[in-house]
Amino acid sequence: MRVTxxxxxxxxxxxxxxxxxxxxxxxxxxxxxxxxxxxxxxSAQVEQAAALCPVRAVSxxxxxx
Amino acid sequence: xxxxxxxxxxxTAAALRELGYDGELTIIGAEPYPPYDRPPLSKELRIVDLxxxxxxxxxxxxxxxxxxxAGRRAVRLDDGTLQTGDGLVIATxxxxxxxxxxxxxxxxxxLRSRDDALALRAELAPGRRLVVIGAGFxxxxxxxxxRRRGLTxxxxxxxxxxxxxxxxxxxxxxLAGLHRDAGVDxxxxxxxxxxxxxxxxxxxxxxxxxxxxxxxxxxxxxxVAATEWLAGSGLLLDSGLRCDERLRVLxxxxxxxxxxxxxxxxxxxxxxLAGGNLISLGHWTNAVEQAATAAHNLLHPHDARPYTGVPxxxxxxxxxxxxxxxxxxxxxxxxxxxSDPAARRLEAAYLRxxxxxGAVTVNRVARLAPYRRELHAGLTxxxxx
Numbered sequence: 001m002r003v004t005x006x007x008x009x010x011x012x013x014x015x016x017x018x019x020x021x022x023x024x025x026x027x028x029x030x031x032x033x034x035x036x037x038x039x040x041x042x043s044a045q046v047e048q049a050a051a052l053c054p055v056r057a058v059s060x061x062x063x064x065x
Numbered sequence: 066x067x068x069x070x071x072x073x074x075x076x077t078a079a080a081l082r083e084l085g086y087d088g089e090l091t092i093i094g095a096e097p098y099p100p101y102d103r104p105p106l107s108k109e110l111r112i113v114d115l116x117x118x119x120x121x122x123x124x125x126x127x128x129x130x131x132x133x134x135a136g137r138r139a140v141r142l143d144d145g146t147l148q149t150g151d152g153l154v155i156a157t158x159x160x161x162x163x164x165x166x167x168x169x170x171x172x173x174x175x176l177r178s179r180d181d182a183l184a185l186r187a188e189l190a191p192g193r194r195l196v197v198i199g200a201g202f203x204x205x206x207x208x209x210x211x212r213r214r215g216l217t218x219x220x221x222x223x224x225x226x227x228x229x230x231x232x233x234x235x236x237x238x239x240l241a242g243l244h245r246d247a248g249v250d251x252x253x254x255x256x257x258x259x260x261x262x263x264x265x266x267x268x269x270x271x272x273x274x275x276x277x278x279x280x281x282x283x284x285x286x287x288x289v290a291a292t293e294w295l296a297g298s299g300l301l302l303d304s305g306l307r308c309d310e311r312l313r314v315l316x317x318x319x320x321x322x323x324x325x326x327x328x329x330x331x332x333x334x335x336x337x338l339a340g341g342n343l344i345s346l347g348h349w350t351n352a353v354e355q356a357a358t359a360a361h362n363l364l365h366p367h368d369a370r371p372y373t374g375v376p377x378x379x380x381x382x383x384x385x386x387x388x389x390x391x392x393x394x395x396x397x398x399x400x401x402x403x404s405d406p407a408a409r410r411l412e413a414a415y416l417r418x419x420x421x422x423g424a425v426t427v428n429r430v431a432r433l434a435p436y437r438r439e440l441h442a443g444l445t446x447x448x449x450x
Contacts, residue, residue, distance in 0.1 A: 011379075011381070011386070012386055012388075012430045013379055013388070013430070014377075014388060014430045014433055014434070014437075015350065015377070017430075017433075017434055018375070018377070018433075018434070018437050018441075021434060021438075025431075025434075026430055026431035026434075027431065028431055029431075030386070030428060030429065030430050030431055051353065052350065052353060052354070054102075054104065054349055054350070054379070
């Protein structure tokens with residue numbers, strides 16, 4: 001699974017951080033940091049993070065196991 | 066069959082497909098446009114279309130639902146046709162609360178739809194004088210958008226601070242500062258008495274008799290659930306469409322109507338965070354998160370699950386990112402962890418009976434995560450008890 005966030009679109013809504021806290025986090029200046037190749041076990045949370053992003057900045061690509 | 070083609074309706078359609086529903090899907094929408102995103106309408110007066118590929122749905126756009134026979138799940142449309150379904154999702158949202166008094170033919174607006182936003186945007190020319198009635202999230206965002214375009218803006222609010230009821234005195238004072246720093250003439254403790262002008266707005270008169278010359282005015286006094294088409298349907302209407310905690314629509318006799326769920330702004334339901342009191346939420350995230358629960362419960366009525374989403378909301382004012390979670394409006398105590406108007410940062414926790422019920426930050430979204438975890442854990446504990 002490969003995650004990309006368009007940081008040009010990101011408005012720091014925080015929905016991805018709420019949905020998948022092991023993958024997405026903010027630094028103290030509200031800049032988003034994320035794990036671009038999270039373990040497959042987190043795929044449901046990551047899909048949820050993408051679905052909940054109000055500006056559709058999060059995209060998820062499934063990779064071969 | 067899904068009535069409502071904005072956010073909650075199509076998202077429920079997508080959730081039904083994800084859960085394996087393979088039958089027919091019909092989505093009925095009163096507006097003649099494919100789904101678009103509502104938040105950017107007020108935040109930047111921008112039109113953003115929403116993509117829905119692969120739904121395999123029949124869209125009936127520009128068709129308004131005008132009546133429902135709940136027992137047969139038969140929806141009557143404004144072209145006189147009757148549409149029935151094995152399951153029904155009601156997602157008709159809400160409308161702008163109208164001003165009950167006289168309104169001049171031109172110059173006065175409400176903002177809810179794509180057409181509203183385009184009509185208002187066309188009038189927002191630099192140097193014009195705008196009076197916004199209501200300093201809630203919508204009114205505040207319109208004031209900010211107009212200031213950015215170089216208009217003279219007066220913002221009229223009945224409470225002594227913007228969003229006093231929703232976010233409390235501390236956050237209200239903070240938001241008042243944001244508006245005033247941006248050059249908005251904020252008039253608190255004032256209400257609208259009348260619009261002046263017949264063909265075109267010329268001025269706005271307030272309850273203290275003061276008159277503000279104006280070219281444009283926006284009425285931003287909140288929203289009312291779009292339930293008028295459900296009158297006589299046998300469903301329970303009470304400042305919204307009454308649902309149980311599983312988003313099942315209730316009949317007037319209090320029992321769930323078989324095969325009918327509701328999603329989004331139209332829903333009025335008992336939220337565990339509100340101690341089981343009835344709430345309605347006009348939030349983007351609420352519509353999205355309810356969609357998954359409603360779709361599951363429609364497909365699996367014998368395994369219907371309660372909806373336990375933590376409410377969340379955002380607003381951006383002059384570059385200040387306001388983020389809210391939980392139900393701060395229901396708090397009886399506010400604890401401000403940080404308030405730095407110069408740096409435009411705020412962090413506040415909201416408690417009710419000593420327990421966390423919400424949190425609000427400005428330009429401090431990183432601080433929300435622990436509050437969110439606590440609220441989520443509390444909700445999960447309540448519903449599994």
